[in-house]
Amino acid sequence: MKAIFLVPKDYKLTGGMYMPINHYVDYFNRNGMIVDEIIELPYHKDNTCKGISERLHSKLSEEKYNIVGFTLNICYMMLRDFQLHKNSNCDCTCFLVDSMSLNMDSVIRNESIGKEYIEHILKFFLYELKEKYCLRNCNKIVYVSSVDKQYVLKRFNRDILGDVFVVPNGIDLPNEVSDKLVRNENDIPTLGTLTGFSQETLNNNLYPFLYSIFPQIIKEFPDIRFVIAGRGASVEVEEKLSHLDNVDYIGEVEDLHDFYDKVDIVVTTVKKDCGLINRVLEAWAYRRLNIGFSKNFAAFEYAENGVHYLSADNEGEFVSAVEYAIKYPDKARIIRDNGYDLVKNKYSWGKSGEVFLDIIENK
Known part of the structure; x- marks a missing residue:
């Protein structure tokens, strides 16, 4: 039986989407489940969707397919607009990645009342409506985190038609990693983070660390440095970062070694409760010590x-x-190396692909 992947438009531009989809296509093809087509869909229904829906139903009239939708909006479109779950030749799977209801719920809980707060409440109700629809109409729902699964089982218990599964992301281990960590007692480490620069990320993750937490660290260790890497920072943000004490903004890095070779400790301060944080996996893979909010490790x-x-x-x-x-x-150093061993043994793309393919074929 063949598979068709329905993915967000321009998914190749987003590493967090392209990497898992690319790995699953490769794993499926090597293990007997040929991914016949990858169809990019808009995040919201437009005038191209009718033709895509008709073409999918035409293919399904000729043979059976496993059709997998990735992310909430795509899965909602697959079910609500395309009605693929009602076609007897289609076995649908919703790979929702994160529970967007939990995502927005956690954002709201960390916000003060204002314009953005109201907007996020409205988003929460929209995400909840879409997530409920997927749970009510699809037999196979997949998240990357057990935290999301438990939230969904508790909040949407009466809305679940089939089974809810967890398939965590994997990580590609780099060929070489430097052994950079404070080497002698009382040596001062370099902290660092890889981040995006959306307003939500700045307000909820980066700025609270820079303006509340890091100054307290500097008080105790005046020579400590904090390296920030990532793409998409505006001129205004770059200017702001350049005036902060002990902060080095190095911009976008094409080779991750250009960041990880500069830091001893990776800091994670993501306030959302949902999902699995790929940067945590990545820091372990590059043999760096991880320090962060306890919620950032809950999915592992x-x-x-x-x-x-x-x-x-x-x-x-x-x-x-x-x-x-x-x-x-x-x-x-032992804690750092334990993290490396953990991703090496438990979070390979091969293991994730095996679990995901078994769900598609046998569950």
């Missing part, structure tokens, strides 16, 4: 605080975590 069911990462949920805990890495470099 095999990871333990103090064994694979150091959690910190306020200014004092961040200072303590950095101090631990400085005072006990050998112990910090």
Whole structure:
């Protein structure tokens, strides 16, 4: 039986979407499930959708297909507009990635009342409506995180038609990684983060760290540096970063080594509760010590605080975590290496592909 992937338009421009889809296409093709076509769809229904729907139903009139939709809007379109789940020759799977209801729920809980707060409440109700529709009309729902699954099972218990599965993202291990971590007791490490620069990311993730947490770390360790990498920063944001003490903005990096070779510790301060944070996987893969909010590691069911990462949920805990890495470099190195071993053994794309293909074929 063949498969068709329905994906967001321009998905190749988004690493967080292109990488998993590309790996799953490769794994499926190598293991007997030929991905016959990858169809890019607009995020919202437009005048191209009718022709795509008709073409899909025409293909289904000739043979059976497994059709997989990726992300909430695409899955909603696949079911609500294309009605593919009602075609007897179609076995539909909704790979929702994150629970967007949980995403917006967690954003709202971290906001003060204002214009954006109202907009996010309206988005929450829209996402909830779409997610409910998918849960009510598709037998196979997939998320990348067990946190999302548990939220959905609790919140939408009466709306679930079939089964809810978890397929975590994998990671490609780099061929070489430098052994950069504070080498002697009391050496000062370099902190760093890879980030986007949307207004939501700035307001919820980056600025709270830069203006509340990092100044407290500087008070204790005046020589410490914080390296920021990522694309999409406006001139205004670049100017703002250039005036912050102990902060080095290096812009977009084409080779990730250009970032990871500059830092000892990767900081993660994402306030959303949903999903699996790829940057955490990546930092482990590049053999860097991970420090971040405890919620940022919740999706990694095999990871333990103090064994694979150091959690910190306020200014004092961040200072303590950095101090631990400085005072006990050998112990910090063990935690870092445990993280590397974790992704090597548990988070390969091959393992994720095997789980996903089994869901498609046998569940």
